[in-house]
Amino acid sequence: MKAQDELKIGDKIFSSRLFTGTGKFGSLSLMKESLLASGSQLVTVALKRVDVKKKDENILNFLSDSLFNLLPNTSGVRNAKEAIFAANVAREALVTNWLKLEIHPDPRYLMPDPIETLAAATELVKQGFIVLPYIHADPVLCKRLEDVGVAAVMPLGSPIGSNKGLKTIDFLEIIIEQSTVPVIVDAGIGMPSHAAQAMEMGADAVLVNTAIATAGNPVMMAQAFKEAVDAGRKAFLSGLPQSRTHAEASSPLTAFLNA
Amino acid sequence: MFSEEIKKYNWDEAHEAIYAKTSRDVEHALSKKKCNLDDLMALLSPAAEAYLEQFATKSHNLTIQRFGKTMQLFAPIYLSNECLNVCTYCGFSFGNKIPRKTLSETEMKTEFEFLKAGKFEHVLLVTGEDAIHANPHYISNSITIARKYFADVSVEVQPLGEAEYSMFKDSGCDAVLVYQETYNPEVYKTYHLKGKKANYANRLDTPDRIGKAGITKIGLGVLLGLSDWRTDAFFLALHLNYLEKTYWQTRYSISFPRLRPAEGVEKVDHPVSDKQFVQLLCALRIFDHEVEMSLSTREPEYMRNNLISIGVTSMSAGSKTNPGGYSASPETLEQFEISDDRTPEQILDLIEKQGYEAVWKNWDKALTAH
Numbered sequence: 001m002k003a004q005d006e007l008k009i010g011d012k013i014f015s016s017r018l019f020t021g022t023g024k025f026g027s028l029s030l031m032k033e034s035l036l037a038s039g040s041q042l043v044t045v046a047l048k049r050v051d052v053k054k055k056d057e058n059i060l061n062f063l064s065d066s067l068f069n070l071l072p073n074t075s076g077v078r079n080a081k082e083a084i085f086a087a088n089v090a091r092e093a094l095v096t097n098w099l100k101l102e103i104h105p106d107p108r109y110l111m112p113d114p115i116e117t118l119a120a121a122t123e124l125v126k127q128g129f130i131v132l133p134y135i136h137a138d139p140v141l142c143k144r145l146e147d148v149g150v151a152a153v154m155p156l157g158s159p160i161g162s163n164k165g166l167k168t169i170d171f172l173e174i175i176i177e178q179s180t181v182p183v184i185v186d187a188g189i190g191m192p193s194h195a196a197q198a199m200e201m202g203a204d205a206v207l208v209n210t211a212i213a214t215a216g217n218p219v220m221m222a223q224a225f226k227e228a229v230d231a232g233r234k235a236f237l238s239g240l241p242q243s244r245t246h247a248e249a250s251s252p253l254t255a256f257l258n259a
Numbered sequence: 260m261f262s263e264e265i266k267k268y269n270w271d272e273a274h275e276a277i278y279a280k281t282s283r284d285v286e287h288a289l290s291k292k293k294c295n296l297d298d299l300m301a302l303l304s305p306a307a308e309a310y311l312e313q314f315a316t317k318s319h320n321l322t323i324q325r326f327g328k329t330m331q332l333f334a335p336i337y338l339s340n341e342c343l344n345v346c347t348y349c350g351f352s353f354g355n356k357i358p359r360k361t362l363s364e365t366e367m368k369t370e371f372e373f374l375k376a377g378k379f380e381h382v383l384l385v386t387g388e389d390a391i392h393a394n395p396h397y398i399s400n401s402i403t404i405a406r407k408y409f410a411d412v413s414v415e416v417q418p419l420g421e422a423e424y425s426m427f428k429d430s431g432c433d434a435v436l437v438y439q440e441t442y443n444p445e446v447y448k449t450y451h452l453k454g455k456k457a458n459y460a461n462r463l464d465t466p467d468r469i470g471k472a473g474i475t476k477i478g479l480g481v482l483l484g485l486s487d488w489r490t491d492a493f494f495l496a497l498h499l500n501y502l503e504k505t506y507w508q509t510r511y512s513i514s515f516p517r518l519r520p521a522e523g524v525e526k527v528d529h530p531v532s533d534k535q536f537v538q539l540l541c542a543l544r545i546f547d548h549e550v551e552m553s554l555s556t557r558e559p560e561y562m563r564n565n566l567i568s569i570g571v572t573s574m575s576a577g578s579k580t581n582p583g584g585y586s587a588s589p590e591t592l593e594q595f596e597i598s599d600d601r602t603p604e605q606i607l608d609l610i611e612k613q614g615y616e617a618v619w620k621n622w623d624k625a626l627t628a629h
Binding site: 051074077082086108210 | 323326410611614615616625626
């Protein structure tokens with residue numbers, strides 16, 4: 001990928017647009033191997049899985065490779081107050097001010113709470129966090145979050161872990177069109193073709209976990225997602241010149257005006 | 260309250276409906292993305308026994324999609340075997356002449372330190388029902404102490420009021436388990452002869468009180484062997500369904516221990532076979548994709564080995580069911596006989612050999628900090 005195509009979020013620059021989760025793998029070594037195959041440079045880690053006191057077999061040991069930037073998430077909290085507390089614990093434990101803000105009070109479908117998320121994002125940005133909120137594909141909420149200073153938005157394609165693909169496609173299109181911060185399509189991406197579709201639409205990145213972790217061969221699937229994201233991105237970029245040239249094209253209908 | 264909801268149903272009618280289901284009903288249920296309570300009846304029916312492999316495959320796939328290839332491990336810690344209830348199947352029953360013990364603070368710390376030195380981060384504090392020894396303040400204090408050692412502290416104690424559960428929550432309690440044992444009120448009476456546990460209705464509404472207090476997770480269960488398992492499982496699912504809609508921010512786990520020999524228990528009235536146990540587990544998973552399922556060391560080794568990949572999401576390992584059982588010499592009587600006495604290391608090895616990751620820590624007190 002060209003250097004100018006790098007993705008900048010907050011203070012970091014990414015050449016890979018595939019972000020990954022770290023849950024659901026059959027072993028930590030398989031997780032690491034898969035993440036390496038994915039080429040991912042930003043990996044989410046649930047605070048609840050991290051045990052900073054026990055060094056052996058700790059998930060962090062497997063992610064210590066400098067290739068991976070850690071994105072702690074607040075999975076498990078149910079409101080803004082708990083999220084803010086957990087964020088501060090995560091910042092200390094993982095030594096990063098990056099945060100995937102997840103507030104899903106509904107433990108079955110893990111639907112994000114827009115009211116609590118906006119409240120928490122407002123406060124966490126003030127506290128110096130680089131906030132990436134997980135939200136519904138709600139265009140207005142995205143703008144409201146932008147207003148309070150989040151670094152990116154992470155709208156869902158369909159419920160977490162559902163592998164159903166981009167069920168929210170019409171709203172994702174609006175979000176991508178309107179957003180001034182990077183849009184990362186998160187949740188529900190079940191196949192490489194879903195990831196490619198999101199990238200073709202102009203998403204800045206995608207986040208994938210279940211589809212890789214629970215695949216028959218997670219390493220090969222990680223590779224497949226890497227290639228799909230690259231392909232989707234290339235397709236999107238190659239589409240751009242087309243739309244730019246459109247305005248400059250020769251104008252057979254109005255050429256007579258310049259004659 | 261669930262005691263109102265359950266009035267819409269009748270045990271005998273539900274029993275009859277389950278037994279009337281046909282293979283056609285089972286196939287219909289299996290073909291659906293999401294099963295309702297009527298479908299569940301088919302899944303629990305005798306007609307479904309011929310579909311066990313399909314059940315297991317579906318349950319396996321649903322569980323992996325939701326929980327991944329992981330198995331969470333926890334350890335029960337018995338704080339007290341004092342009990343004023345007379346329950347005919349339980350080793351702690353009041354009439355049993357066994358040495359009684361309630362751990363002091365020092366003794367429980369020794370237990371906590373022993374388990375902490377292993378890898379355990381999730382523990383379940385268990386007591387009998389005794390207003391003097393293991394009273395709510397004792398339990399609350401035990402939670403506070405356990406919290407200093409572990410990432411997740413659950414309790415399985417006598418039914419209490421909303422105020423007591425709120426106190427537990429403030430002490431750092433993450434989950435409360437209270438099993439109805441059986442949802443058949445008539446049968447319930449014949450096993451729970453004396454003591455507060457004889458009050459079926461009070462127990463039935465306990466999860467409502469836990470939910471109102473805002474405890475993060477509620478554990479439900481039936482004790483298999485007391486009554487017809489198919490009908491009990493249906494009512495368990497009904498209870499779960501009601502709670503999920505009412506206390507929608509709460510997580511749920513279910514468990515269905517099979518009655519094992521204990522002091523004073525010679526025969527099981529409604530035995531559940533291994534095949535039926537697997538049918539039950541799979542039927543509930545196909546009905547509820549998200550509920551956590553816990554398996555205790557009551558199950559024998561060969562069952563625990565094979566159930567890892569069928570739908571269970573958490574297991575206890577190396578359990579002791581007597582107060583002080585981990586650190587002190589076991590002089591007090593246990594609640595039930597352990598059927599799988601392998602060490603946590605052996606269980607870990609078993610889980611890893613099946614391509615699963617053993618998860619010791621899956622919660623953090625920071626997540627519910629006040």
